[in-house]
Amino acid sequence: MAQIAQVLVDVPTMQTNRPYSYQIPSAWQSQVQPGMRVVVPFGRGKRRVQGFVLACNDVTTFDGDLKAIDSVVDLAPVLNQEALKLTAWLAASTFSFQITCAQTMLPAVMRAKYEKLLRPTDQTSAAIDDQIFHGQTSVDFDAIATTPAAVSQLLRLQAAGEVEVYYQVKNQARHKTVVGVKAALSVADLKQVETTVRSGAAKQLALLNGLQTLNGETLTQREFSQRFDVSEAVIRTGEQKGWLQKTAIEVYRDPYATANIRPTKPLKLNDEQQVAVNQIVAAVDAPATTTFLLEGVTGSGKTEVYLQSIAAALAKGKTALMLVPEISLTPQMVQRVKGRFGKAVAVLHSGLSSGEKYDEWRRIRRHEAQVVVGARSAVFAPLDNLGLIIMDEEHESSYKQDDAPRYHARQVALWRSQYHHCPVVLGSATPSLETRARAEKGVYQRLLLADRVNRRPLPSVSIIDMKQEMQQHAESNFSRALLVALQDRLERHEQSVLMLNRRGYSSFVLCRDCGFVLKCPNCDISLTLHMDTHTMKCHYCGHEEAIPKVCPNCHSRQIRYYGTGTEKVEEELQNLLPDARIIRMDNDTTRKKGAHAKLLTQFGSGEADILIGTQMIAKGLDFPNVTLVGVLNADTALGLPDFRASERTFQLLTQVSGRAGRAEKSGHVYIQTFNPDHYAIRFAKHHDYEGFFKYEMQMRHQGGYPPYYFTVQITASDLDEAVAAKRMYQLLQWLKPRLTPSTIILGPTPKPIARVNRRYYYQIVIKYKQEPNLEHTLTTLLQETQVQQRQGLQIGIDVEPLHFM
DNA sequence: AGCACGCCGACT
């Protein structure tokens, strides 16, 4: 019987990023297993932390007295063998702490909350009890220890044994329960009781009759009350008389009421779709770890290919995982999958409450759900026996997590496909260059859907040169051509969608006399005007202040907002087209839970003529009556110092164009731009992904960028700019001799937004083709900079970063 | 992270 547990403790630092050995108390030796959470003492004080058991055995390299596990949190492992292996791989490949990775894979409620408490002892004097405890059994340490003087007093009291410090490790996970009703007496006894009830007590008789029909089963109180027509008060009486027992029945929080979902049937596939399904299903059956690139224009029916492939995996008794970007995870999308697979579907996304996420996670782990649909983190869903992984819109940057662990869901999906020997399907109309290049080399197998379902032609696209427009007409967000088209749609009772490319282009306040721009005091970035709260906000640190009435610099009153936000566009459009009914969708109007869906439903049911929004409207929405799509500012992202700017612009334009003319009516797209000759815009006009791919590959080849090179970004930040810069140059000197000569190191350079939250940022980018020792080198780097990190320097490593700013 | 240990300046 294993006596020693190797435990990963919940202390995310470089020094503690390894297992610690603990004695397993003999009473628990048969039940502690790898993957369970435990509470262990850690450190010289009385600190207790949560940890994950990685292994159980009888050996340790530690030559000292082992401490014992304090308590066991789980009855069964929450991380299975696959998850434990994945944790180790994820930590190594993203340069993050193992404990952080383990926690990332689980619902947030399973993360422990810690409380440091003070408790009285039997030596506590009346005076201290009066001062600190007021008769309570414990008080929060931090609430009392607010001043240095208070801290030293507490330390003295602790030394004198008058108070005790105690750490409480709290499990946040709560199971939702409803009240159940169960008979407490046998049927015979209940019959006996019936004879003693006063005649005319109809409800009590009904209750007794009802109890007799239960057959020892438990019914929810609600159901019982309805079925036998007895009130809760009567049931309470029955409980008091000892006829019945109330119990707690565990229920799942159901985020989508399954009741009103209409079942859907598989659609007839066209030839291309059928070929794709056949290939995928063959790989599911084999099983083979083939990675497919399913490349299909918008409207070519990729989703139906996914659904029928999933059906084949389920038919084989296997499970399936379907990843979609957060913004595509709309109620329509969920309905479509649930309509096909019903209760077998679990949905994981950020809109769920933490309790709902936990319940969905448990349904998956208990094998009550075989299909999981979810955003990025759903890639960790605890599905056993995986038969198929699908990643829709694989080029979406939201698949990469922005903070530690900086993983890309695609990499995790590929890892899991190796583990389960199952295929992966990467789907997109505009695949990332990396993926498309791998398909070119035969690493991935390419499946092409060139035709739109029903053979609808792609919408025609007009490019509008805003430079000319500006010269000939007054400054406006709307070109004449677009306005005429909008007017035309209003008259024909058709709908329009307008997209404002918000990135780096929101409203800021500018003084027309001296040119002063209101900036964040903590960050090198202008503050954004928010009309809903009437404040200026920083989008990086959250700083908020009042809108200035006079210029803080020259005291002029000519201080106005400048630039274009969705609100301003809406206002201008309403002036230009007073009769139009407009819905605006942006971060402000969709922040509330369910607001997103509500606005889309309103638009879909024809309650508005025009939908204005940011990038969020480009994805997945499918309204047959939309015949016009306008992109107000196509090129705001093109000017950004990022080699992926063209790729993103092309993808966005192609995607938003796909919103026009999805049913019988043909669509038209207007793209307003200041760079009408830019290749990203030219290729988007002709829906020419292949042309764009070839051209962009040349650009990447010349620039030495992915997919020709791999990249790693190292960021250092410090409150003192000189320190950040100096350390970065030292780091460069340290790094150079450890990398192969063909590797290119860019930087150090200050980040384009050099200061965020009072910290100064510098970055180095490593571009390499082959660097076998990179993992080791960078891990060493993190260890060697420990002392500096303690002194306030923050160092971060991002493997294959998606944003270079 | 959080805690103890340990070594220097201004107070009872």
Add this chain to the structure above:
DNA sequence: GTCGGCGTGCTC
């Protein structure tokens, strides 16, 4: 002399 500042090392 002691209290308390924070730099350094360690946590099974």
